Amino acid sequence: MPIPPLVEPAPSIPDDERLRAARQIRLPEIGDAGQRRLANAKVCVIGAGGLGSPVLLYLASAGVGVVGIVDDDDVDTSNLQRQIVFGVDDVGRPKATVAAERVRTLSPRTQVIEHRLRLTADNAAALFAPYDLVIDGSDSFDTRYAVADACAEVGLPLVWGSVLRFDAQATVFWSTPPTTGAPITLRDVFPAPPPAGEVPNCAEAGVLGALCGQLGGILVTEAVKLICGVGEPLLNRMLVLDALGARVDEVPIGPAAASAQIGRVRVDDSETITRATLLDVRNSDEVARGSLPGARHVPLDEVLADAASVPVGEVTVVYCQLGPRSRAAAHALAAQHPDTDVRVLLGGYAAWAERNTL
Template sequence: MAIPPLVEPVDRLSAAESVRTARQRRLPQLNELGQRRLANARILVLGAGGLGSPALLYLAAAGVGTIGIVDDDDVEPSNLQRQIVHGVTDVGRPKVASAAEAIARIAPEATVIQHSERLVAQNAAAILGNYDVIIDGTDNFPTRFLVNDTCAALGIPLVWASVLRFDAQLTVFWANPPAGSGITGVHLRDLFPTPPAEGEVPNCADAGVLGALCGQVGSLMATETIKLVTGIGSPLIGRVLVIDALSGRFSEVPLVGTGIAAAPLPGESPVPEASGVPEITTPELVARLAARSAGLDDFLVVDVREPSEHAETAIPDARLLPLDSILTAQGQASLPRDLPLVVHCHTGTRANRAAIALREAGFTDVCVLTGGIVAWNDAAAVAADAT
């Protein structure tokens, strides 16, 4: 199952990045274009621990341009058996600071954003909403369900794994994939409908964990992320990879989406709803643009892509306001509240996140262009062939 690339490419790699990633760029599936997509990607790793450590190192080595780290813990001696991003001299230091320094030693051009705080319902959407892919390396079910529900609400793919003793599970959740992608939405609640009761599942501190297995799984999480960003291979969507390290066996379990909406954890504030953002098709937008030209309609098209993307191709009279800006109060203040807004991006993921943020900010008439600029350009090409 192939998917479209999640991230648009930067214009060019720096000379240093070209040299450093030379072996990877020689892969025909990834090549120079895929490497430029990685350079423009924003990836968030939750937890600089056993799974997050190898994932962070390999994302940095792969050339990911922006890496966020969420962790509010300090390094402890018992962490070093599996949390390879840290060393003995880091004991007592914040994990985000130690991990950021390790990334800088591998990829000094990477931008590292340190979130030295605990992820809770009140800050989850604000933090996760700034990234293209989320990697969940957390070790407790309440946080895992919060991350899943927030990603489901924002339409962000989630690379998820769990390791205990000699066993591991790995999959990719994407509750709201782009329209027309052919992907069936699936998320954590399709695998575990409700969080287990406290104490029902042992943790690594009580049951133990093989450090080398954490390295295997964290590296696989980085691989799945690279595939999503660049649009290569077949992501683990709808499939759970099960690893038995003692027997050396890898197996797969199919996972089918149930369509059950994500729900907030008991006692926590709900995250924005995943559904309910209206969509407008390209033919419908064309008709509305014609009506606007005739003075019969009035609305604003908002392009939430990056300036380089907008410069290549754009919808006539669309206002450029990149996603990073539209998620801020200043960016939202630049938009009219008395006009309907039609938001679009490349295929729909960023636009959906922008629309949710705008509706949360009080914009009442917001819709998303189905299929984004890709659908718009496809329709234009068909029209040109017809003439």
């Protein structure tokens, strides 16, 4: 089911850009309006590696107006097997700089912003603020969860992909989607990163370079669909690619699929809120600015580290600022306290505070 376009169209595009994108404009689903939307779009790409390389090239070829590149690494010889934006002469140079140069040669009118920094939970939300959409091509769990949590907090759609060996996955996470589809975040599907060392990375397990290109093309296709409001995005479902078996499957994902026992409480349900154990999983600085009366404060990282020791009641309502962190905490608590009715507060503290200050 189509969704509303994510980006308003630019007033016009130059003649040389119209000529460059002529074959794409000819698609009735894109057309002139869609190409102007792409020209007005701002997309942030996390990582210029195996996934980021084809993603950046196809964003440029599509005519996206602003492309941000987040990468603090330098080009290594071992990258060249799959990171097709680089060449032998680029070894030792900053990946973000080389990738930016290549994007500009493909689409001279695209504005490229280099973010040569290590993305963390502390800087992600501010970095994403100017963008319309984020594509995550990172390869570390710390970065993936920092990206996903920041996108969930600010409401940006996150086009997400993962590749290892001969297998790949793709989906769209969005905490505030339009009317089509339920809100879904990375933590709704994978509540917490796996323990260190449990899942090998590409350096340890290997990866097929061509599969990175295949998945990168899928991620950009999802981004174009969201920007232009065409087709059916990968919301509430995950595409699973098996390169060795030459198979593509689809699995439903989301809060209902991941854990049916997690309930929801609206901010106007005062009876439930009053009689339940309230658990605030926000950071200390957020709690200092206000909290629900009677709430117990246990930060999310402590809940995820040892959910079994967190005190719960017969009915426990978990909340954060907007909702994403409370869902992650609720999943962890439900797994460790199967006899407890675990619920999340819809809209989080922000919704409660708004209702109670009117």
